Amino acid sequence: MQQFFTVALPLLAAVTTSTTTLPPMFPPPPVSGPPPFSIIKEEPTSKTAIREVAPEKSKETKLICKGCSLYENLALDYFQERGIKDKNALATILGNIKQESMFVPNICEGGSRTNYRNCYGGYGLIQWTSADRYHGLGQFARKYGGSPSDIHTQLRYLTNEVQWKEIESRMKTSGKSIDRYMNDTYSWIGWGIHGDRTSYAHQYVNRLAKVEV
DSSP, X not given: OOOOOOOOOHHHHHHOOOGGGSOOOOOOOOOOSSOTTOOOOOOOSSOOOOOOOOOOOOOOEEEEETTOOHHHHHHHHHHHHTTOOOHHHHHHHHHHHHHHHTTOTTBBTTSOBOOGGGOOSOBTTTTBOSXXXXXXXXXXXXXXXXXXXXXXXXXXXXXXXXXXXXXXXHHTSXXXXXXXXXXXXXXXXXXXXXXXXXHHHHHHHHHEEEEEO
16 A cells, blocks of 8 residues: 655745845956866877988098009008008009018018928018018017918018118108109118119009099
């Protein structure tokens, strides 16, 4: 059996008021600063990668020997790295070495190919003959590493000898003739006559060519 309840609402009636009793409406006072709901623009989270490009290296020039052997060009590069740039000077150095050894580092006086210890006479690129210079090559190789029969060791030893150091500045002075440079090399090599060494120097001048590196 359903039951129904009747609820009196005197309280609701009591709180009901007329709109005429409400205070007048005024706009809210201004608020300093950004609006509470303004949209803030965010910075992008990902950044564009910047690739650093190294400045282009300026090209340099050097001399190569056209039609020459590996050892001839190794020697040519070596003396250029030491600061000798004049073509006649380089050709004179190459001509002297060719006359002494044909650029065969393990050649013994007379033409035989052998290791350093089995040679009794001039040996190597410039035919080191005197006892102090011949034994100096072996001592240099032991001290700094390398074989006394190797071209790299011999080139390093050659430019560490006092005989070379006495003329190196003259070989770095540009603008002289082959004959002048050849005279400068006399105390280094100790040659008796110009002979083929001068002819070789003139041949090298015609084979040396500039290239960009």
